[in-house]
Amino acid sequence: xxxxxxxxPPSSGKTAVILQAIDALKARQFQIGVVKFDCxxxxxxxxxxxxxxxxxxxxxxxxxPDHYFVSNVEACMEWGLEQNLDILISESAGLCNRCSPHIxxxxxICVIDNLSxxxxxxxxxxxxxxxxxxxVTKGDIVSQAEREVFASRVRQVNPxxxxxxxxxxxGQGAFELSTLLADTEEINSLKGKSLRFxxxxxxxxxxxxxxxxxxxxxxxxxxxxxxxxx
Amino acid sequence: xxxxQLFTTPLTRLLSVAPYLKDFFDSFGIDxxxxxxxxxxxxxxxxxxxxxxxxLTIDQLRSSLCDYVAGMGALQQEIDxxxxxxxxxxxxxxxxxxxxxxxxxxxxxxxIVGPTGSGKSRLLADIEWVAQGDPxxxxxxxxxxxxxxxKWRFSTEHKLVAQLSQNMNFVMDLSVEEFIRMHxxxxxxxxxxxxxxxxxxxxxxxxxxxxxxxxxxxSLSGGQSRALMIAxxxxxxxxxxxxxxxxxxxxxxxxxxxxxxxxxxKIVLMATHDPILAxxxxxxxxxKNGGVAKIIDTGEAERANLEELEVLDRKLMALRxxxxxxxxxxxx
Numbered sequence: 001x002x003x004x005x006x007x008x009p010p011s012s013g014k015t016a017v018i019l020q021a022i023d024a025l026k027a028r029q030f031q032i033g034v035v036k037f038d039c040x041x042x043x044x045x046x047x048x049x050x051x052x053x054x055x056x057x058x059x060x061x062x063x064x065p066d067h068y069f070v071s072n073v074e075a076c077m078e079w080g081l082e083q084n085l086d087i088l089i090s091e092s093a094g095l096c097n098r099c100s101p102h103i104x105x106x107x108x109i110c111v112i113d114n115l116s117x118x119x120x121x122x123x124x125x126x127x128x129x130x131x132x133x134x135x136v137t138k139g140d141i142v143s144q145a146e147r148e149v150f151a152s153r154v155r156q157v158n159p160x161x162x163x164x165x166x167x168x169x170x171g172q173g174a175f176e177l178s179t180l181l182a183d184t185e186e187i188n189s190l191k192g193k194s195l196r197f198x199x200x201x202x203x204x205x206x207x208x209x210x211x212x213x214x215x216x217x218x219x220x221x222x223x224x225x226x227x228x229x230x
Numbered sequence: 231x232x233x234x235q236l237f238t239t240p241l242t243r244l245l246s247v248a249p250y251l252k253d254f255f256d257s258f259g260i261d262x263x264x265x266x267x268x269x270x271x272x273x274x275x276x277x278x279x280x281x282x283x284x285x286l287t288i289d290q291l292r293s294s295l296c297d298y299v300a301g302m303g304a305l306q307q308e309i310d311x312x313x314x315x316x317x318x319x320x321x322x323x324x325x326x327x328x329x330x331x332x333x334x335x336x337x338x339x340x341x342i343v344g345p346t347g348s349g350k351s352r353l354l355a356d357i358e359w360v361a362q363g364d365p366x367x368x369x370x371x372x373x374x375x376x377x378x379x380x381k382w383r384f385s386t387e388h389k390l391v392a393q394l395s396q397n398m399n400f401v402m403d404l405s406v407e408e409f410i411r412m413h414x415x416x417x418x419x420x421x422x423x424x425x426x427x428x429x430x431x432x433x434x435x436x437x438x439x440x441x442x443x444x445x446x447x448x449s450l451s452g453g454q455s456r457a458l459m460i461a462x463x464x465x466x467x468x469x470x471x472x473x474x475x476x477x478x479x480x481x482x483x484x485x486x487x488x489x490x491x492x493x494x495x496k497i498v499l500m501a502t503h504d505p506i507l508a509x510x511x512x513x514x515x516x517x518k519n520g521g522v523a524k525i526i527d528t529g530e531a532e533r534a535n536l537e538e539l540e541v542l543d544r545k546l547m548a549l550r551x552x553x554x555x556x557x558x559x560x561x562x
Contacts, residue, residue, distance in 0.1 A: 098285060117402075118402065121257070122256075122257040122259075125284070125285030126285040129284075129290075130286070139393075140395065141397055141398060141399060141401075142399065142401050143398050143399070143400055143455075143462075144392045144393055144394060144398075144462070144463050145409070145459070145462050146400065148413065148416060148467070151386040152386065152416040153416075154386075155298075155387075156253055156257045157257050157294075159294055160294065160297045162384045163384070163386045164384070170351060175359075175366070176359050176383075197285055197286065197287065197290075198282070201282070
């Protein structure tokens with residue numbers, strides 16, 4: 001089975017891109033399955049089910065979605081193997097931009113959109129900087145020049161990645177993306193694998209349910225803003 | 231640049247030959263301000279916390295830097311000129327052979343016609359992907375008569391096709407001048423000020439109503455935006471092929487716009503059902519059922535009608551103008 005992790009900022013078009021890629025892959029007779037990770041609620045599983053692909057969803061609720069993802073990814077892989085899939089795709093939202101869902105030796109895609117602003121690529125951490133493929137969406141509604149500038153900003157923070165333009169609505173670029181996915185390595189276990197980079201750290205009193213504000217209630221891994229520096 | 235040289239040369243000297251390195255360090259929030267260090271020293275100084283915040287290990291940062299420098303080197307290389315793009319037919323949706331081979335030459339305009347969903351976008355996508363029989367259409371694309379280098383497929387620096395469509399808008403908060411400057415700098419184009427002046431002059435030549443260098447791009451009218459996009463693509467974009475999805479018939483001189491792209495030696499592909507634009511092309515590809523069903527060369531008789539169509543068009547435009555001025559149309 002091939003395993004592909006897809007992540008990206010909220011509303012960047014991850015689901016639309018995956019759906020388009022699924023159509024292109026199904027035309028080539030691949031069996032595909034999806035695990036959708038989200039925070040509070042998602043209906044995207046219905047969209048996948050409508051395409052006739054096996055789908056599972058995981059909601060992290062009050063936990064950090066990234067930590068929830070890594071604690072469950074191995075079980076998802078096993079589910080994919082039981083379903084006899086050729087390709088398993090995991091979709092996870094990057095909510096704090098410091099997410100780090102990519103796994104070493106597992107093909108990693110980051111989806112980012114042209115409308116998010118040219119400052120955005122440098123604001124996103126390992127999710128973008130350590131991805132193998134960066135899919136840029138919503139290129140049909142901005143100018144050619146803006147697309148070129150945006151892609152060059154992505155190139156600055158991740159010079160090694162393949163940068164592709166995919167249109168989640170018309171599917172332009174989805175066939176091309178599917179050829180890259182079809183070429184990825186087979187992988188049958190995540191045993192002994194590790195993340196490409198550590199996840200956002202947190203272990204303070206607020207992680208454990210504290211709600212009161214003030215120095216007296218802050219314990220553990222706490223960092224302070226420097227207001228002296230202009 | 232040698233890797234050794236990259237890490238051991240003092241920064242001021244390094245930046246004088248490779249100013250783009252500043253952008254790289256900026257995008258990782260690494261401060262270059264104090265002292266004239268080497269890159270090695272700069273990296274050694276980074277604390278574990280800083281790296282953690284950047285979301286990279288020191289090895290990843292090092293290899294990113296090397297890849298970035300290599301990529302910049304490639305960007306500054308002259309790319310091979312596309313003198314001829316060949317489309318070799320594949321199949322339509324019923325697996326019937328398209329049976330054609332067509333050469334497109336810089337300075338030529340080829341129109342693409344056919345109903346929605348007929349496969350126009352796929353044809354254009356095959357060109358952009360420099361298809362080698364691998365897409366469902368089975369088409370092949372050759373550049374200068376040869377199977378092209380794979381770099382055309384994935385390189386953001388060497389994109390084969392630049393696209394312009396009616397749905398495209400400017401979204402950045404920049405003035406016209408700042409916008410062109412940013413585009414030019416991202417492409418490492420020399421003589422930026424000269425480029426800005428040329429693009430602004432050209433865009434104003436195309437647009438019905440003129441605009442100034444300090445106008446915010448988001449407040450340009452539809453026609454002005456299109457004029458700026460076309461002038462910018464013609465003069466700044468390196469892509470040898472320009473793909474146009476209709477040009478609206480308002481606020482822009484379409485004839486001059488196409489003439490500019492032709493003058494800048496672009497291969498122009500235009501999806502249009504506008505009779506005037508269609509007749510400006512050398513030929514029309516008729517797309518049906520996912521395949522090229524027919525190729526029509528614009529004939530003498532058709533071209534003779536172009537003048538009459540333009541007279542009609544001018545007449546309609548004049549009426550439009552009168553409506554805008556608050557006049558009535560009892561007599562036309």
